Amino acid sequence: MKKSTNSLPDQPPRWADQLLEWFVAPHLLEYIQGDLHENFHKRVVKVGIARARREYLWAVFHCLTPFFTKRQTIKSSYSNQPSTVMLSNYLTIAFRNLWRQKAFTAINIVGLSVGLASCLLIVLYVLHELSYDSYHAHADRIYRMTMHARMDEKDINLAYSTGPSGQALLRESSGVEAVTRLRKEGAFLVKHRQDIIKEEKVAFVDSNFFSVFSLPMMKGSPKNALAEPNTLVLTQTTAQKYFGKADPIGQSLTLGNLGLFRVTGVCEDVPSNTHFHYDMFGSFESVKTGDKWLASGAYTYVRLREGHSLTQVETISRGFVSKYIAPEIKEFFGMDFTEFQKKGNRFGFQFQPITDIHLHSDLDDELEANSDAKYVYIFSVIAFFILLLACINFTNLSTAGSASRSKEVGIRKVLGSVRTQLVTQFLTESVLLTFFALVLALVLVFLLLPSFNVLSGKQFTVNDLVNGRLLMGAVVCSLVIGLLAGSYPAFVLASFKPITVLKGKLQIGGRGGWLRNALVTTQFVVSIGMIVATIVANRQIQFMQNKKVGFDREQVLVLHDTHVLEAKADAFKAELAKLSSVVKVASAGFLPAGHTSQSVDGVQIQDGARTATHRTKGYYIDEDYLPTLGIGLAQGRNFSKAFSTENASVLLNEAAVRTYGFKNPIGQQISTVGDGSAGSKRTYTVVGVVKDFHFESMHQHIAPLVIFYGKDNNQLALRIQTNDIPTLLQKIEQQWKATTDNPFAYSFLNERFSKMYQSEQHISQLFAVFAGLAVLIACLGLFGLAAFTTHQRTKEIGVRKVLGASVTGIVTLLLTDYLKLILIATLIASPIAGYTMSQWLRDFAYRIDLPWWAFALAGVLATVVAVLTVSYLAIKAALVNPVKSLKAE
């Protein structure tokens, strides 16, 4: 029935009319619609109802032009005033309003400034990560040549290339402008007069290194400083460390076993955004680099000529394999190149842009552990979310607070304010607020910078913060935030109808209330998600720290660089073993955590007629190693001095036994492939099987391991038993000083173990911090919102109390609204966080199951925090004497 009343037979189509009313500007509507109707009735008489309606529709569509849709703009009678007058008025009013609503202003500013501060810090971090190596002149033309091979069904991806490859490229490719090489030879004990200092960061570079990389020389010639063998360029800081204020040029230093080096130059310290950080650059000629392609290596950097493409250089480098490497294959592997290839083996070179190394390169033997683009993404997303939360807060609070300003808007409109003026007024307020927040944020960043540096492992200074672009960006960003976050409340307020608001009817609620709830829910979704992420990351780290690793990492002291003792090592070990708190001492160049020697060999297994080769990692240990580290035996025996044949004995771990397919491993024979030559091929008998222990990080499954008998004196491991570690260390140091001049360094196995998961710990700490911030901001928002709604319901609460409601009843009533939102937020956040974190956990071979209670805990935490935030207001409102609340207004 309703339909027929809506469209009487001689009426034009209702929906066409509605369409017309919707798009035609109000000041034109009445006349055009009147004319259309009049014409319609005339046409009905002339051509009949059906055609008239069709024509009406057609005519309506014809009105769909900018002329009819454009809304009338009212010009204010004040708009001729110079803009500065109005601006100062806007500012004055804005200040007054902000001052009058101190609590709101404070909540708003604090929330936004916390958001801005964390965002600034993250931007600082992300920009630094992205800036790596881009400061070199022609950085876009510099590439690093890397080597990739597949041997014995295992991929090898090396960050360096073979020694002669760079020079060959320079010779044969016209597109290459310069090639420079770098070699690292590990740490050196550097002797200057009587002092010996261990220097970890020593590199040996070609003489043109300083012309390819923009590392300015302060003293000495950038071109010739490193032309001769045994010359050395120091960084500014290192030069100062050794020579103080004296001129370092011409002075000399002894570098370990490489002999005397003459200092020929001083360069500026390597900038932090470089993929290498060396303190000393020796000349490349000082170290031996073989001229064999397969037995030499150097980090090789190539600068292309301008306008030259990489493709040509890549093509030429592909030719190197058959030209130079194939002849050497025969020499090293004893087989033809074709035969070598038939086994699935291959060689190749690749080129990575130098600016990509820090974030995108994860090859073997990188100069430094690189970062990962993943973290840049994660932190960018976090920064975005935090800022989003803060903006939502801002919008939410301003909209909610606008209720108290509806009367003001009414009066202003009655007195002749036009929409634009009101919008400008409110936007001025919000922009002003953002700028206050920005100032506070900058102060916060300034205060937090040291802790942030610790957390992120960077060295930012205030200079990085205030240098031009970032600050400008922050100001522009605040302006945009102020305008964006302020625009919704501004337009809502400005659209109030004066008559309704002056009558005392609030126009907020309905759609606005829905929006505010959605915004608060979003905030809690983000907060809860981050809480879940924090819990999961923490659990995983705890799991890795506490998992039985197969060795006893407590009370193990490791002495570093004990190879310097040379022949005195055995005597020193014997002395240490005499100490009452030292239980056992072992040579421990190979260790499952921290710095360790590396060894990989092909292992051939003869099991009946079956022969198989496996690339297996190896350990070289002495007879004291297993008891010192507390590694258990599963079968057979440990190495022992009592047997003279130990050099032909070997231990396997359980993973190796499984991989090799031994049913009865003791007594089995295995042989190593070596480098292919007959001399390096040796046969061993398995005498024991050790229980699996984690000799690599938990990202990987425990791999097969072959343990040979040998002494690697690079480090010594001491099983100790004492509560007084300082005294013990003192005693050991005395012993050390009596034996050698070299510096004494030590570490504890459990600390080294924890450090393996440092980057995960960093991530988890950062997550915890940002989750905390997210919760804080969300709570501020909730507090503001609750303050507003409770205020709005003052009368309702009064009436309820008069009718006999209890305080608990009222508090519950006020809380339920928010608890509903948090429940919804938990439901939305759980699957998202669950999925993301299960992806993160996939990186670990040994990982926890996603704990279901993490979601519940996050929800409960959010609820508790929310209840604490809101209940103060709710209880306050519930305790008010109804007489007072009913008298209000």
Place this chain on the structure above:
Amino acid sequence: MTDHFMRKTILGELEELVLLVVAACNEDVYGIPVMEELQQQTGRDFTISAVHTTLYRLEEKGFLSSSVGGATAERGGRRKRLFALTAAGGEVLLEIQQTRTRLWQSIPQAKLELMGLSANPF
């Protein structure tokens, strides 16, 4: 001269026609009568929206003035916007008329006869 030139360029054909119709009408001048008169005089179809747009545009240019008129039942109680010619509107019509007359008169009689247009419309 420039003044004349400018005024003529801002008056389009439809605008000129509408202005003439408004000038010619005796009764209430609003959208419908103008549209009907245009259709009758030219034999072409005009939409109400086009007529309205032109009327408002002429008002903006100052050639027409408008006021609000009475409502009728068939308009659903909606009022009419009534238009009237202003002095400027009259002037511009007169100028157009004069310009055309001058141009017609400058055509040589022989040429007119050649085209079969012997009669001078003015």
